[in-house]
Amino acid sequence: MRADGSPAVKDVVLVGAGHAHVQVLRRFGMRPLPGVRLTLISRELHTPYSGMLPGLIAGHYRFDDAHIDTAPLARFAGARLYGDEVTGLDLARRLVLCRQRPPVPYDILSLDIGSRPNTGAVPGAAEHAIPVKPIDGFLARFEALRARVLAGRSRRVLVVGGGAGGVELLLALEHRLRRDLAATGDDAALGCTLVAGATGLLPAFPRAFRDRFVAVLERRGIALHEGARVAAVEPGAVVLDDGRGRIPADEILWTTEASPAGWLAGTGLALDAQGFVRVDATLRAAGRDDVFAAGDTIAFDPHPLPRSGVYAVRAGPVLADNIRAALTGQRLRPYRPQRDALYIVSTGAKHAIATRNGLTVAGDWVWRWKDWIDRRFMRRFNALPAMPAPPADAPRADAMRCGGCGAKLGATTLARVLGGLAPAPNPDVLVGLDAPDDAAVVETGGPLLAVHTVDHFRAMIDDPWRFGMIAANHALGDIHAMGAKPHTALALATVPFGDEAKVEADLAAMLAGANAVLRASGCALVGGHTGEGAELALGFAVEGRVPRDALMRKGGLVPGDVLVLTKAIGTGVVLAGHMRGLARARWLEATLVAMCVPSGPAAAILAAHGARGMTDVTGFGLIGHLVEMTRASGVGAELVLDRIPVLPGARELAARGVASSLLPQNLRLREAIRDPADAEALPMFPLLFDPQTAGGLLAGVPAERADACVTALCAAGYAEAAVIGTVRPRADGAPPITLRASADAA
Template sequence: MHKTDAPVVKDLLLIGGGHSHVTVLRRLGMRPVPGLRVTLLTRDIHTPYSGMLPGFIAGHYDYDECHIDLGPLARFAGARLYHAEVESLDLDNKLVYASGRPPIAYDILSINTGSRPVSTDIPGVDEFALPVKPIDVFLDKWEQLIERVRVSKGPFRIVVVGGGAGGVELALSTQLRLQTILKAAGKDPENVVYTLLSASDDIMYMHNAGVRHRFERILRQRHITVKTGARVTEVRADKVLTAEGGAYDADAVLWVTSASAPAWPAKAGLAVDEAGFIRVDEHLQSLSHQDVFAAGDVASLPDSRPKSGVFAVRQGPVLAHNLPAAATGRRLRRYRPQKNFLGLISTGDQYAVASRGNWSYASAWLWTVKDWIDRRFMLKYNELPEMDEEDSPELASGIADAEAIKELSTLAMRCGGCGAKVGATVLSRVMQRLPDTQRDDVLIGRDSPDDCAMLTLPKDKVMVQSVDYFRAFIDDNYTFGAIAANHALGDVFAMGAEPQSALAIATVPYGRERIVEETLYDVLAGAIQVLESSGAVLAGGHSSEGAELAFGLTVNGLLDPDTALRKQGLQPGDALVLTKPIGTGTLLAAEMRAKAKGRWIDAAIQSMLISSQQAARCLRQHGATSCTDLTGFGLVGHLIEMTRASDVDATLYMDALPILDGALQTVEAGILSSLQPQNLRLRRAIDDVERVSHHPAYPLLYDPQTAGGLLAGIPREKVSACIETLHGMGYPTAVIIGKVEPRSDRDASIRIQ
């Protein structure tokens, strides 16, 4: 990955991780544009490659072989990755609204979200059918369908709705997979009974007669019944009804009809065609808004083409040129769609049919060619070039913006001391945009111009206070702010206190006034969302400019001193309970090196966003004797603090440790947090450490955690009920990881079992 030090001048926002946008990201990684900040907003962390999906469904590929991992690709491109789904656009103010986060500003917007099968106004489709798109939803439900077929007795009837290439490929590939599974289970593979319904008078209506005849023969050979001219009017729980009066029994319905567009482009006021697809010109630029581009299935070109990944791939290089060109005022390039293209259509097994114009051909060799082409395409995106900071790829032209240049000229010399504070105007605007929740015991908060917050303590309560502050470790400022707040509140929850208030401190990177405001707003909005859900208010804070984003909070909580949960208090016989999985340190280190899969990082982020507030209440209700939250010192470091303070020993069950997906792979690859070597010095507290040091999970004992779970001692007789309650509260990985024992005469207080 190559990053420039140029301050942000313009924002390029990519909606969707489709075939065109992955080309844009790779090109920007190779040729960054100084001053252009790139953000990828995507519903899916892994983009499925349409050409390999039938092979994946049939069992010829695994998940990673046919999906482009957007996590490392975005990092390679220097792009911020926002995992959310678009809800609406504000084209006048250049804002995109996405679920669960503040609006995202843009200067240039590009849309490559693909399409979905048409199902409008057909009763029962949403309830009973399984649409092939969105792909991730289909794949999840496909696994459920596999299990239904596996345990079925007698015939299992599947109706595929859609006679185009997608429907035919899906029918053949799913049939092969299900028959293989039944055969392995010792059942009759012919128990899977297929019917293919096509609304047109032919199957494969967009291909030549030779292709149609070949697939008609193949479908007959596979005993798949084909009904043409069958327009579906209703889907029921056990059958599909058609306009001509047909009724087809169905235990499952796969929906692979023609493409439909999302509703939000038309609602926003973008020029769209009669089907709702975004109308673009030959430069892939919106006909109604010059700052908006679109590609792939969601785009409607003057010279219309089928909704096919072939065209989205070909549009990628044109879009990769035109987006930076639009930002830098350079000339745009025309997209010229090919009139004829070679289509290689799989037949489920390792066999393929070629289609080009009026020519067709079929053979097993063609599948080998298709497999080679597809794998070569995927390698471009899943095996990215290694780049060090010293590498100097050819940079695209920087952004020429007179207003920006004038503003950025003031960035050359930055003051220190109080001169480094964020300006009053920016700060005032941010405060006005943020919600101002209040509490009666916060007498003076951030709504007042006074120098300090003023708090009051209820009778018989004491205040607990903790502080955390760290550099940003993800590019999503809103999510970073939320995780930072969750991390800081962990100390309050661990002691059994009620959060009351917080003071924030933020260091914001130098930049244009608009960018500084957006960054500060996003990180504070994320923090406030977490604080308010815990019952606390943001009472004030301090902000300054610096080289990189960093953020922290001083949090205050209220507590009856007689009920405080402390690190001392563990009793022999207690079970050690951990409420969340470990592994954030190694995963974040791997993500910085672009060595972690996107789904690993996304799962780690979701874990860090889970509040420990309810877990703390559960632990207290079940008689917790001692508690702490796992943070920088890792599991062993925090357990040592507890055993020493309690004058006890402890046994850890290594194989019981809850571990985040991917953490074992990254530590096996030797990717560890920079704090790991210091934490590793604590190994002297482990008895017979050489015996356990070869265990795959051993390095994770010292892995520093961000917003980690709670570690508590629970009386043995109450621990089963405690674990069951935690699972019901939304802590599915909560588990017993060890036990507390009387203090022995060993020098090392922790044994590994």
């Protein structure tokens, strides 16, 4: 099912978020094709723009200035976003093979996966040099390099590669490192070297362009070695092949000729001698009518192309048009690269040198010109146009309802309905509707009690595999909160109607994700029910087992205990932000990762450290579930707001007024807070009521064991686990919950 509600008839899978594919997404977002579903599979969720990378290294740009955020872009395009790494293709069955998830089927496939520096041809390069690509990995390595330089452990930086990329990178590095050293008052020498290879510096560019850069290198004191190749890389040096011997270096960066992704060799696609994908003039893979490719990963059959972002950018509109033409049976048009592209290369500072058609110019104004061009390009993807107006009979965008636990009924509505029910009496029911808890508890007559729970909700993301993991993890949370071990589960799955093969693929992916979580917890999936519906949805009825003396309840809090929370809050607001195209990809990814962390190990750690009362924080938010605990325990509680862990982006989105559709009902519980008018002015206030999907456990732990408990939780992978408050005696007639801004607040 596509975002507009129409069934998916054709699947277009884009592998890689390169310069061409981001344009495909934008153009399909501007003009959707009925029945066509796009899926973007990318390891890099914030895809770097190569034109601004040197400026980012030099310190002229922030991370978000120089990266295209794939989450809002995919949302705009109506595309599914899968954060994963592709490892191969099954061309016969039209499947994309991924490192983590099940194979992804396609009708049309497009590759825009870039290239990487070739470190394999030189002994020691892979072990001792830092490749510049993939860029996301390089940025982390650059920060580590920078820290070593500032600490005085590295002072000799060497770049291998005399093309425009290597020159621009070294000048940006040198500018940034000298500026940073000066800011610390460190006047120690910084030595920079460029090894330009056998063909020399900038061999593909005009003589005047090259001479200007030679002059820049000389003025900056950067050593230049030309006319020799690197024969080997050793720890702390490179060895040249012309007898000049070793060139010492503390940091060696590699920007030489590109090499393709290794997995392409096993795909069966037609490749050139170097392993790049051969494409014809229409960017279609040689010999295939269902595979396209663009960018640095291609070998353009009509004539060789430089591996430059300039050509990938120009190929984007042609690629988008030809994918559309292939889907609709129209004629494909050829890609005609420009004969002489404009090249603007910065020199580290806000100064640049440009060349085209043999003309070379330089100056600060050239850098400003480049900056204007680059920012204009980035605005097309990071400042997206308004979404196309929905049909007149479609629900308004501001009336969109959340999925996940944000789709639950409010606590007051639920309480009124359940209060009117009179279940059949059954002496075997130990915990039921008369004294509700996280799960029902039923007598078995043996040493173990049976614990039962059920959860079911609409998908909050358009990735069925990950949604299956989250739904199963969420359903298991109630079992873990009761101190029980999951035993069996029944699934209730709803899949949107559509093409039989696509329905089967989505159901298989969703159940595969869910079953992986259930298996890891020792819970057997024993059956269930499937059906068609308007939206993807999944739920589980889970049965667990617990020894009588190990049963955990909400009502076990004791004054003097501290409150331990195992996960950060904010899933509701981040997912709501994603629905509106406002959540950054890294915020969404952090939220999805958190929702996939199981609570079973955390429950065991909490119990081992003396937890006396426990619940899982889900749809009613942190305050709603804490109110349930205080009511059942007859106590009060004090929360310290600056100790409550919050997911990345949740504060920013809440400050912009983004909220889950369940938040207004959850806010009715503000009456449980002392001085609510004062509390509502606190920036954290809405997040306390934010509905959580697959949220963490909240437990009361003896104060003297709290530090050891949190240490054990962090060691087990719950990095955000924290003591967030204290259990207090309940004052008669007073609201049970007190808020403090910080531990130091009076």
